[in-house]
Amino acid sequence: MESATLEAMRTELRGPVICAQDAEYTQARKVYNAMIDKHPAALVPCRDAGDVMSALAFIRDNGLELAVRGGGHSGPGLCLVDDGVTIDLSPMRWVRVDPAARTAEVGGGSHLGDLDHATHSFGLATPTGIISMTGVGGLTLGGGHGYLTRKYGLTVDNLLAADVVLADGSFVTANETDHPDLFWALRGGGGNFGIVTSFTYRLHPVDTVGAGITVWPVERTREVLAWYRDFLPQAPEDVYGFFMLFTIPPGPPFPEELHGRKSCGIVWCHTGDLNRLDETLAVVHEPGPPAFHFATPMPYPALQGMFDDLIPTGYQWYWRGDFFDRVHDAALDVHLEYGENLPTPLSLMHLYPVDAAAHRVGRDDTAWSYRDAVWSGVFAGVDPDPANADSIKQWCVEYWDSMHPYSMGGAYVNFMGEGEGQERVRATYGDHYDRLAQVKRTYDPYNLFHANQNISPTQQR
Ligand SMILES: Cc1cc2nc3c(=O)[nH]c(=O)nc-3n(C[C@H](O)[C@H](O)[C@H](O)COP(=O)(O)OP(=O)(O)OC[C@H]3O[C@@H](n4cnc5c(N)ncnc54)[C@H](O)[C@@H]3O)c2cc1C
Structure with missing residues (x-):
């Protein structure tokens, strides 16, 4: 990235911008899988939806490559791209439980352990995966299965709503009635459709x-x-x-x-x-x-x-x-x-x-x-x-x-592992590929969100 662009990014964004010259860079680019050794141009830790919107607008307007980091647990290291910019949601680890409604709102960078810890105090839980350091972000958007799945379904079966920053920079809440097509795609379509700043889950009595x-x-x-x-x-x-x-x-x-x-x-x-x-x-x-x-x-x-x-x-x-x-x-x-x-x-x-x-x-x-x-x-x-x-x-x-x-x-x-190819991506989304591509055309027609198992907005099956 040109130094003038980096300088402008530092000036325009509220929070830190971490790049190769910074002491935090080595730690910031580490992901769970040590086989991944990518060198992004910068990482932008975000505290809230406003930070995400500003960072996304800068990245898009300057034609930079974008990646999004939830828990940093994906096998192929999808939250980093060489020479691109990572919007890092790791400061957004928070959970708010509503015990009466049996729901939990969860920040987009939270780990499964954050969610379980917060809900357990109320004798409640929702199905997720089996390792507590995994990010709710990537896990939920892919589907999410774990110990409670036979009893209460997949993570996505318990997702009630998602706050999303879209490719055009706008912010929406997707649920069964608002943006239902987006809500459908978020429940299994990976990180293809936007940046989820918070998830709302249904909880069940599990102690x-x-x-x-x-x-x-x-x-x-x-x-x-x-x-x-x-x-x-x-x-x-x-x-x-x-x-x-x-x-x-x-x-x-x-x-x-x-x-x-x-x-x-x-x-x-x-x-x-x-x-x-x-x-x-x-x-x-x-x-x-x-x-x-x-x-x-x-x-x-x-x-x-x-x-x-x-x-x-x-x-x-x-x-x-x-x-x-x-x-x-x-x-x-x-x-x-x-x-x-x-x-x-x-x-x-x-x-x-x-x-x-x-x-x-x-x-x-x-x-x-x-x-x-x-x-x-x-x-x-x-x-x-x-x-x-x-x-x-x-x-x-x-x-x-x-x-x-x-x-x-x-x-x-x-x-899915690193480099399995587009045919495998299509096999994985299966019969839903064309419908997902249609939603992609609506919400991300220029494929800004492509550091994922990517659904192309232009190609049909
Ligand atoms: C040890 C281990 C055990 C696992 N066990 C299970 C299991 O039991 N059940 C299960 O279902 N899965 C399991 N997984 C797989 C896990 O669901 C994936 O690795 C998942 O991608 C992790 O999400 P993350 O947010 O940590 O990853 P990241 O690498 O941060 O992100 C993965 C993808 O999701 C996107 N993304 C992440 N957060 C957001 C967000 N908030 N908004 C938009 N896009 C986002 C990223 O851009 C990227 O494309 C396991 C993984 C590991 C490493």
């Missing part, structure tokens, strides 16, 4: 939940997964369990003799009667005796933060995803093979349930394009050491290649 984890040796993957695929979809909506292939971490609650063992397992969240937790999870013996089983009542935010320390900011990540409506017999062997060959101790495969309450919403009611999916799968190579970047990526891509034929063809937009 202490039954949290659990059951583990079997990886060699048992075939039997355990075959049992899980039959059990889970017909289980009561109070019972949520995501399946995983992983390596047992060296710490509690796992006994020392299991540390470092490649395994398959299920992480449970039971939102029913806690007096019946053990009885409900007694089923874990059906596929054969587990190597380890642990279940206990736990405050919901504690479960939400349970894995945070295991995967802190700054590790290498490469991931891909796909939706699945079933687990084919032939796929059981593929999972076993790649589970036995996990390339590093933190690499993983998860199958997250997106059925039950999420299936009760009409397939065209929101932009979430795979209402008939039963699982959202993610294959993730993870390691602290950059020297392993190539090997984790190779494992992930090969695993994904082997599983893709058994998938529904597209992935959860928030589980």
Whole structure:
């Protein structure tokens, strides 16, 4: 960026403008995934919608590249562009709960942990994801699934309204009656349509939940997964369990003799009667005796933060995803093979349930394009050491290649990896691509918001 432009930006905007010469720059350009090494020309931290409107107007009027940062957690580092300007919403971490109405208004840069912490004081919660440092912004706009999804739906199924700064610089509130087409697109269409400065969610009575984890040796993957695929979809909506292939971490609650063992397992969240937790999870013996089983009542935010320390900011990540409506017999062997060959101790495969309450919403009611999916799968190579970047990526891509034929063809937009290409983006938005493109033409005809899994305003399917 020319120095005169930078100078003008510093003069015209109220808050700080962070660029390469500033001491804060190195920290400000860091994102969750250390594989991302982008060098924006500037980052503009914003405190409120007014800051966002001023920054956006400057960026647009000067023909600069724009990116928007929520929690900075996206796998491909979509909140940064080389030589562009990031509107950074991280100062906008606030939550206001209305316990009587059972709603929460949440700043666009908040983390899931901010939301859970604020609502838990009132014995309330809304479905989000399973790691508390993830941004509500990117997660919600992509759809959002987690421990409460079988009972209360996706995050977008609980979104009541969004305050949005549009590409033309105006500010609108989108809900079922005002800008309903925009509201539809925001619920699954990614960050394509504007900058959301606050989200309003419906809350549900959720307080202490039954949290659990059951583990079997990886060699048992075939039997355990075959049992899980039959059990889970017909289980009561109070019972949520995501399946995983992983390596047992060296710490509690796992006994020392299991540390470092490649395994398959299920992480449970039971939102029913806690007096019946053990009885409900007694089923874990059906596929054969587990190597380890642990279940206990736990405050919901504690479960939400349970894995945070295991995967802190700054590790290498490469991931891909796909939706699945079933687990084919032939796929059981593929999972076993790649589970036995996990390339590093933190690499993983998860199958997250997106059925039950999420299936009760009409397939065209929101932009979430795979209402008939039963699982959202993610294959993730993870390691602290950059020297392993190539090997984790190779494992992930090969695993994904082997599983893709058994998938529904597209992935959860928030589980797309770097550089998957436009055909994959179309497969991911699926049958809703053309309608999303129509909304894009209305609200962002020049594609100002393109640092995302991008919907082109000009191209039809
Ligand atoms: C460890 C880990 C665990 C995860 N677990 C889950 C899970 O359980 N469930 C789940 O659904 N997802 C999960 N995700 C995926 C997560 O939803 C995505 O990574 C998501 O993009 C994170 O959003 P963010 O705001 O932190 O990311 P960012 O990188 O800041 O943003 C991602 C995209 O969203 C846009 N964006 C962000 N905020 C806004 C806003 N306020 N207005 C407009 N555009 C915005 C950005 O421009 C960018 O295009 C997980 C991710 C990680 C890294």
